[in-house]
Structures are given as structure tokens and as C-alpha cells.
Amino acid sequence: xxxxxxxxxxxxxxxxxxxxxxxxxxxxxxxxxxxxxxxxxxxxxxxxxxxxxxxxxxxxxxxxxxxxxxxxxxxxxxxxxxxxxxxxxxxxxxxxxxxxxxxxxxxxxxxxxxxxxxxxxxxxxxxxxxxxxxxxxxxxxxxxxxxxxxxxxxxxxxxxxxxxxxxxxxxxxxxxxxxxxxxxxxxxxxxxxxxxxxxxxxxxxxxxxxxxxxxxxxxxxxxxxxxxxxx
Numbered sequence: 001x002x003x004x005x006x007x008x009x010x011x012x013x014x015x016x017x018x019x020x021x022x023x024x025x026x027x028x029x030x031x032x033x034x035x036x037x038x039x040x041x042x043x044x045x046x047x048x049x050x051x052x053x054x055x056x057x058x059x060x061x062x063x064x065x066x067x068x069x070x071x072x073x074x075x076x077x078x079x080x081x082x083x084x085x086x087x088x089x090x091x092x093x094x095x096x097x098x099x100x101x102x103x104x105x106x107x108x109x110x111x112x113x114x115x116x117x118x119x120x121x122x123x124x125x126x127x128x129x130x131x132x133x134x135x136x137x138x139x140x141x142x143x144x145x146x147x148x149x150x151x152x153x154x155x156x157x158x159x160x161x162x163x164x165x166x167x168x169x170x171x172x173x174x175x176x177x178x179x180x181x182x183x184x185x186x187x188x189x190x191x192x193x194x195x196x197x198x199x200x201x202x203x204x205x206x207x208x209x210x211x212x213x214x215x216x217x218x219x220x221x222x223x224x225x226x227x228x229x230x231x
Contacts (some may be wrong), residue, residue: 002137003047003171003217005168005172006049006050007170007174007189007190008038008174009173010205012177013027013202014027019201024132025069032077034202035077036209037050038210039090041210042122045214048123049122049123049125049126049167051126051170052126055074056184057130057131058183071101080131082111082112085115085124086119090119091118092109093126094109094113096126096128096130098128109126125163132184132186136162136187137162159189169186170193171193171194171202172194172213173186173190173195174198175195176205177202178202194220
């Protein structure tokens with residue numbers, strides 16, 4: 001069965017570049033091309049929601065020139081792919097706080113979101129300036145400010161105040177480059193997600209690699225607390 005929602009931690013751009021004696025920026029550039037191919041393949045396969053961990057709050061600790069390169073790649077990617085997103089009926093959505101980004105980046109992101117808001121075949125979530133823990137704090141603050149009583153605060157009301165409100169939780173979370181951790185990614189939503197780790201660096205994560213992950217997913221038995229006999 002095809003997962004409705006796939007989330008990916010796109011890891012290993014820098015190590016991919018280092019292994020080839022290239023600048024880190026070349027790794028990020030290659031990673032952008034990999035992302036484009038995975039978005040198109042996911043749409044082709046009928047995946048309804050694809051979430052890509054694009055820039056975490058922790059990434060602000062990186063060198064300033066690398067951050068500038070990442071922002072430039074993001075804006076170039078969105079400008080270049082806007083027509084393609086519309087033609088493929090893919091809606092862009094952002095998980096995270098855009099307010100900290102440079103004005104030009106915010107403009108391009110907002111423009112792409114507006115132009116694709118009518119699209120309905122697939123939702124592409126970009127986790128930008130994202131932190132799973134901060135997302136939960138933000139949701140709690142919204143619940144408090146809305147005046148809800150203690151007995152009205154449930155898993156459902158928390159879910160309704162996350163960035164992913166109205167979307168199913170990820171069925172499958174993929175992480176590339178051999179690391180095996182969530183790194184503050186979709187912590188609430190990942191409660192029952194299947195996890196798939198691969199040693200492949202993100203720039204080398206081709207549509208064929210995605211299909212391997214999906215094939216592995218189809219072999220899993222998702223019990224959600226029940227016994228195998230109950231499924």
C-alpha cells in the first residue's frame with residue numbers, strides 16, 4: 001500500500017561533496033536536483049503529501065556564507081519550478097517560521113504558496129526554519145491564548161494547531177546518509193511513523209532509491225498498538 005504522507009530528512013550534501021573534493025555548495029546544489037527528482041517521482045506515484053526537511057532552526061549555526069548559498073538555492077529552485085509545480089498540480093506549503101528569513105526569500109516563498117494554493121493533487125511541505133520542539137511550544141501557546149479549558153486540550157486539539165494541521169501524520173520517514181535519528185523533526189507527528197534509514201547521501205538518493213524505501217514500507221505491519229492477529 002502506498003503511503004499517503006512521506007517525510008524525508010535530506011542529509012549528506014556536505015559529505016557527498018567532500019568525498020568528491022568539491023565545495024559544500026556543490027553538494028547543496030546537487031541536493032536540490034535530487035529534491036526535484038523526488039518531488040516529481042512522488043507526484044507520479046500518487047503520494048499525496050511529501051515533506052522535505054529543508055532548513056532547521058539549528059542550521060542557523062552554520063557559516064554565514066553557507067546559509068546565504070542555501071537561501072539562494074531555495075529562491076532559484078522555487079522561481080524555476082513554479083510553473084512545473086502548477087502544471088503538476090502540486091501545492092507548496094511551509095512548516096516553520098518564515099519571519100526570520102531575508103525579505104527576498106520570504107517574498108519568493110509567499111509568491112509560490114499563493115500561486116499554487118489551488119493545486120490539489122499533491123502537497124509539498126518544505127520544513128523551513130523548523131523545529132519540532134518549537135512547533136509543540138507554539139501549539140501550546142495557541143491553545144492557551146484561545147482560552148481552552150484543561151479538559152479541552154487533547155491530542156486532536158494539539159494536532160489542529162501544528163503546522164501540519166489538516167494533514168495525515170507521516171506514514172514513512174526517510175533519512176539519508178547513514179544517520180539514524182529524527183533531529184527534532186515532526187516529533188509529535190512521528191509517533192507511529194515507519195522509519196527508513198539508508199547510507200546513501202542525499203544527492204545520490206534517486207527515484208530508484210525512493211522506490212526501494214517504498215518497497216520496504218510495504219513489507220511492514222503497522223499495528224498501532226494492536227496485535228498482529230488483530231490487523
